Amino acid sequence: MSPNLRFLHVWRRNLKVWRKILIPSIMGNFGEPVLYLLAFGYGFGMLVGDLGEMPYMVFLASGIICSSAMFTASFEGMYSAYTRMDVQHTWSAMLGAPLTVDDIVLGEVAWAATKGLMSAAAILVVAAVLGLVANAWALLALPVLLLTGFTFGACAMVVTAFSKSYDFFLYYFTLVITPTLLLSGVFFPLEQFPAPVQMLAYLLPLAHTVELVRPLLTGTMPTQVLLHLAVIAAYGVAGLMIATRLIRRRLIR
Amino acid sequence: MAAAQPSDTPARSPNHPLVQAHGLTKRYDGRTVVDGVGLTVRTGECFGLLGPNGAGKTTTLRMLLGLTPPDAGELTVLGEPIPERAREARTRIGVVPQFDTLDPDFTVRENLITYASYFGLKGETLARRVEELLEFASLKGREDVNIQSLSGGMKRRLTLARALINQPALVVLDEPTTGLDPQARHHIWHRLRTLLSRDTTLIITTHYMEEAERLCDRLAIIDQGRVIACDSPRALIQAHIEPHVVELSGHAATVWLDKQGALPEGERLHRVGDIALIYTHDPRPLLQRLDADGLRYLHRPANLEDVFLKLTGHDLRD
Numbered sequence: 001m002s003p004n005l006r007f008l009h010v011w012r013r014n015l016k017v018w019r020k021i022l023i024p025s026i027m028g029n030f031g032e033p034v035l036y037l038l039a040f041g042y043g044f045g046m047l048v049g050d051l052g053e054m055p056y057m058v059f060l061a062s063g064i065i066c067s068s069a070m071f072t073a074s075f076e077g078m079y080s081a082y083t084r085m086d087v088q089h090t091w092s093a094m095l096g097a098p099l100t101v102d103d104i105v106l107g108e109v110a111w112a113a114t115k116g117l118m119s120a121a122a123i124l125v126v127a128a129v130l131g132l133v134a135n136a137w138a139l140l141a142l143p144v145l146l147l148t149g150f151t152f153g154a155c156a157m158v159v160t161a162f163s164k165s166y167d168f169f170l171y172y173f174t175l176v177i178t179p180t181l182l183l184s185g186v187f188f189p190l191e192q193f194p195a196p197v198q199m200l201a202y203l204l205p206l207a208h209t210v211e212l213v214r215p216l217l218t219g220t221m222p223t224q225v226l227l228h229l230a231v232i233a234a235y236g237v238a239g240l241m242i243a244t245r246l247i248r249r250r251l252i253r
Numbered sequence: 254m255a256a257a258q259p260s261d262t263p264a265r266s267p268n269h270p271l272v273q274a275h276g277l278t279k280r281y282d283g284r285t286v287v288d289g290v291g292l293t294v295r296t297g298e299c300f301g302l303l304g305p306n307g308a309g310k311t312t313t314l315r316m317l318l319g320l321t322p323p324d325a326g327e328l329t330v331l332g333e334p335i336p337e338r339a340r341e342a343r344t345r346i347g348v349v350p351q352f353d354t355l356d357p358d359f360t361v362r363e364n365l366i367t368y369a370s371y372f373g374l375k376g377e378t379l380a381r382r383v384e385e386l387l388e389f390a391s392l393k394g395r396e397d398v399n400i401q402s403l404s405g406g407m408k409r410r411l412t413l414a415r416a417l418i419n420q421p422a423l424v425v426l427d428e429p430t431t432g433l434d435p436q437a438r439h440h441i442w443h444r445l446r447t448l449l450s451r452d453t454t455l456i457i458t459t460h461y462m463e464e465a466e467r468l469c470d471r472l473a474i475i476d477q478g479r480v481i482a483c484d485s486p487r488a489l490i491q492a493h494i495e496p497h498v499v500e501l502s503g504h505a506a507t508v509w510l511d512k513q514g515a516l517p518e519g520e521r522l523h524r525v526g527d528i529a530l531i532y533t534h535d536p537r538p539l540l541q542r543l544d545a546d547g548l549r550y551l552h553r554p555a556n557l558e559d560v561f562l563k564l565t566g567h568d569l570r571d
Contacts, residue, residue: 009370009371009373012370013356013367013370016359016363016367017356017358017359020358088354088356088357089350089352089353089354090354090356092350092354093350093354093355093356093368094371095318095320096318096343096346096348096350096354096416097343097348097368097371097372097419098340098341098343098344098371098372099340099371100340251320252320252321252322253281253321
């Protein structure tokens with residue numbers, strides 16, 4: 001992979017399409033997570049009360065911001081990317097132009113990361129309006145969320161590379177994304193789990209995102225920042241490399 | 254719109270082959286799809302790859318673009334070794350794929366502009382080129398229409414316009430008129446001839462004999478992954494086939510032929526399904542016999558399809 005910026009052509013093409021459906025896209029970005037936040041936060045929060053020093057709404061808001069980056073990037077890297085690969089043949093058109101599979105996969109993952117960031121940022125705005133964010137240090141969560149989007153976008157593209165149809169993505173959601181969601185401290189603290197389960201959770205990237213983002217939103221400094229970033233990035237780089245390889249094998253044959 | 258390219262590259266010098274291929278071979282799961290194909294395409298000509306479905310035409314085209322790495326053989330396109338420098342070669346190639354790859358989310362104009370962005374084109378030059386191409390493709394007045402509302406012929410013309418956005422020296426077209434009605438096909442042929450008059454080199458695959466005969470300066474007949482003949486359409490017909498063909502069909506023809514027994518010297522019979530084709534240098538005696546017996550027949554000059562039948566021994570598997 002020689003370094004170049006050609007992937008931006010792919011990224012920009014997706015941005016142009018997204019701008020055409022701006023209103024429904026943004027509604028989607030805000031809508032569902034806000035409903036979760038309000039329903040769970042008020043409904044569940046009453047039962048749970050505070051978690052240590054932290055009101056449950058504050059705890060949940062930071063969790064949902066992280067999981068939203070994961071979900072949005074995963075969706076983009078699977079359903080949308082698959083549509084462009086296999087249904088609309090967008091990638092095949094790109095391969096007639098001077099773009100390579102490397103450019104396309106990197107551009108798609110960068111776009112999935114961007115969408116992940118946009119949806120997480122939308123909830124961050126809502127959380128700030130609801131008074132659930134401590135101070136402006138919360139902005140430091142944005143690069144972490146972008147990286148998280150990159151990682152889950154890249155892993156989703158690995159699944160896309162294998163897929164014969166949309167149905168296949170359900171396996172990934174059921175077997176990977178949902179367990180990741182439940183194991184990563186989004187809805188409740190990881191300390192609730194026995195030690196082996198906690199260990200397992202820290203093998204997954206989302207737990208590290210939560211470890212970084214939650215303190216930043218509540219006005220404290222996260223610890224072991226480099227370690228957390230390294231785990232998330234490792235999944236992202238591995239995902240990108242594997243996805244590129246598999247998709248090259250699928251398209252260049 | 255002329256394919257003005259910097260003339261310092263060797264591939265642009267006159268008569269230097271634009272494409273040179275030797276022994277191209279491709280196997281899928283032990284099945285040989287392209288079997289030692291060698292080709293030379295000269296600057297400014299229209300070169301056809303003619304053959305039935307599954308003959309290896311599309312695979313050969315994909316090889317030229319670097320999208321199918323050959324298992325064996327050597328290939329140079331526009332002076333670039335392929336597949337090693339396929340991306341660089343593609344900056345000067347236009348591609349019209351067999352299946353529609355237009356962007357359904359974009360309008361006609363947006364399709365052109367977005368595709369141009371993959372070549373890094375922008376600004377004044379691009380705006381001017383888009384206008385020229387809309388004109389060329391007769392899509393003026395439809396530039397802001399969503400492409401889903403275009404007819405098949407318009408989509409093909411847009412795809413052709415899109416392929417020209419980088420002012421390519423070489424345009425590669427995979428069955429450009431398959432599925433189009435006669436008017437739409439003539440539209441496309443007209444534009445392809447315009448490109449040829451501007452010295453753009455075309456490589457076209459087709460299974461339409463008349464398309465190949467009308468457009469191509471030279472063509473390679475491909476069957477089962479091999480080039481079985483390569484020359485101008487006229488030379489192929491002259492070299493391989495008697496100039497006159499008499500076609501008979503139906504039950505009466507079968508009875509008549511049985512009654513005839515062996516045909517006289519100089520008349521060659523070829524049966525395809527329930528059609529009998531009789532090839533000859535001098536049709537007069539045959540026509541006299543047919544007229545005398547009151548048989549219906551079609552007398553026509555030999556064409557590429559006859560060459561194809563003779564060389565492959567079988568009908569086109571359309």
